[in-house]
Amino acid sequence: MKFEKINAPKGVREYLPPESSAFEWVRSQLIAPAKLAGYKLMELPVFEDTNLFSRGVGESTDVVSKEMYTFEDRGGRSITLRPEGTAGVMRAVIEQSLDRAQLPVKVWYSGQFFRAERPQAGRFRQFYQVGIEAIGLDDPAIDAEVIAIADRGFKNLGLKNYRLEITSLGDAESRAAHRVDLLAFIKTLNLDEATSQRAGINPLRLFDDKRPEMQSAMSKAPLLLDYLSDSARNNFEKVQSYLRGMRIDFVINPRMVRGLDYYTGTTFEFIHPDLGAQSGIGGGGRYDGLMEILGGQSLSGIGFGLGVDRALLAAIAEDSLPTEEFTSDLFIIPLGENAMDSALTIAQDVRSAGITVEIAFGDRALKGAMKAADKSGARFVVVLGDSELLNGSVDLKRMSDGVVTSVKIAQLQDQMRQALSL
Ligand code: HAM
Numbered sequence: 001m002k003f004e005k006i007n008a009p010k011g012v013r014e015y016l017p018p019e020s021s022a023f024e025w026v027r028s029q030l031i032a033p034a035k036l037a038g039y040k041l042m043e044l045p046v047f048e049d050t051n052l053f054s055r056g057v058g059e060s061t062d063v064v065s066k067e068m069y070t071f072e073d074r075g076g077r078s079i080t081l082r083p084e085g086t087a088g089v090m091r092a093v094i095e096q097s098l099d100r101a102q103l104p105v106k107v108w109y110s111g112q113f114f115r116a117e118r119p120q121a122g123r124f125r126q127f128y129q130v131g132i133e134a135i136g137l138d139d140p141a142i143d144a145e146v147i148a149i150a151d152r153g154f155k156n157l158g159l160k161n162y163r164l165e166i167t168s169l170g171d172a173e174s175r176a177a178h179r180v181d182l183l184a185f186i187k188t189l190n191l192d193e194a195t196s197q198r199a200g201i202n203p204l205r206l207f208d209d210k211r212p213e214m215q216s217a218m219s220k221a222p223l224l225l226d227y228l229s230d231s232a233r234n235n236f237e238k239v240q241s242y243l244r245g246m247r248i249d250f251v252i253n254p255r256m257v258r259g260l261d262y263y264t265g266t267t268f269e270f271i272h273p274d275l276g277a278q279s280g281i282g283g284g285g286r287y288d289g290l291m292e293i294l295g296g297q298s299l300s301g302i303g304f305g306l307g308v309d310r311a312l313l314a315a316i317a318e319d320s321l322p323t324e325e326f327t328s329d330l331f332i333i334p335l336g337e338n339a340m341d342s343a344l345t346i347a348q349d350v351r352s353a354g355i356t357v358e359i360a361f362g363d364r365a366l367k368g369a370m371k372a373a374d375k376s377g378a379r380f381v382v383v384l385g386d387s388e389l390l391n392g393s394v395d396l397k398r399m400s401d402g403v404v405t406s407v408k409i410a411q412l413q414d415q416m417r418q419a420l421s422l
Pocket residue numbers: 083084085086115117122123124125126127128129131132133259260280281282283284285286302303304305306307308309310
């Protein structure tokens with residue numbers, strides 16, 4: 001009997017060698033600035049009580065109304081695969097009382113997220129984010145720092161073509177004033193049932209409606225930025241002045257609508273124009289009511305999520321990946337059993353200096369092993385045979401130009417360190 005092969009579910013993105021090295025590099029570069037700023041890891045479940053997202057992210061959002069992977073577990077509980085990270089962080093902070101200790105709580109996370117969207121280039125049903133959240137401090141300085149951390153992550157990747165868009169969704173007072181005028185404006189439009197329902201829950205959603213007739217209708221709608229209270233305006237100006245101080249370029253986009261309902265105050269998105277329709281490589285903002293909605297005390301917070309898949313696509317588009325970093329430094333080819341014994345010891349020694357070393361395993365002839373060395377892309381190759389063991393020295397071959405240097409085996413680590421300028 002012949003079994004049929006099984007494919008991965010539709011819309012998921014997998015990273016296999018050799019591409020996975022680039023993915024891993026992008027992810028670590030994106031999150032490195034958060035660690036340097038004192039953010040600590042939070043490792044959370046990928047599934048949560050469905051209420052966490054319907055309440056936290058908002059019923060008017062596509063994420064909750066159309067895109068959640070929801071199922072009943074064996075105990076009859078409604079469970080959802082996390083579509084985003086902020087609600088889960090907030091749930092854990094409340095549940096474990098982290099908000100009763102030193103504030104702000106500053107955490108980072110990294111992992112897969114799930115949205116049942118229509119798959120297309122840069123849009124996946126399982127995708128990867130790194131993110132941070134700073135909870136318990138309402139201060140424009142931390143808003144600016146959070147944005148700067150995200151920006152540094154993209155700069156770490158060598159990206160240049162992206163732009164940072166910022167806006168402010170104001171405080172409760174600003175939003176209430178704007179809402180009155182916006183609802184009055186929306187009433188003058190001829191909306192279908194579903195759209196007016198969405199507008200009833202969150203009228204700002206209509207700015208995000210991609211249909212050309214809606215875009216043109218909304219072009220005359222009142223903008224929240226024109227309704228900011230004095231303190232919200234002051235805050236937003238402070239954020240801008242801090243960003244200028246750090247020489248971070250930005251543009252103000254008063255029509256920005258984030259796909260999640262919890263945002264208040266400073267909100268931002270990073271857009272990469274080379275990525276086509278799915279150009280958002282990261283985004284975030286302040287969410288001052290979220291903790292209370294989730295049953296905690298009334299504390300503010302701000303954070304971001306960066307799309308690792310899209311950041312990788314952007315780095316490929318800008319040709320900014322340091323591909324030489326993804327290959328081995330040294331490839332050792334042992335000829336015979338004695339040589340294998342030494343190869344294992346030498347590899348351990350050289351690796352202890354942080355140098356990547358591969359061994360050609362198996363009883364291969366020299367020609368086959370050289371082919372494997374070539375294929376591995378290793379920067380240096382040594383062949384270890386009986387005569388090399390006898391002399392205690394090897395020929396170290398630099399693969400880029402074929403230059404060969406004779407090196408004492410005992411000095412191989414030092415020589416490699418020099419060659420790689422470590
Ligand atoms: P978000 O804007 O929904 O924010 O997602 C952040 C990033 O995740 C996006 O900019 C995009 O790069 C990536 N992303 C989202 N959906 C997909 C997808 N289907 N395929 C590939 N990449 C995707 C949040 O999730 C918020 N939790 C961010 C945040 C943290 N706000 C405050 N704190």
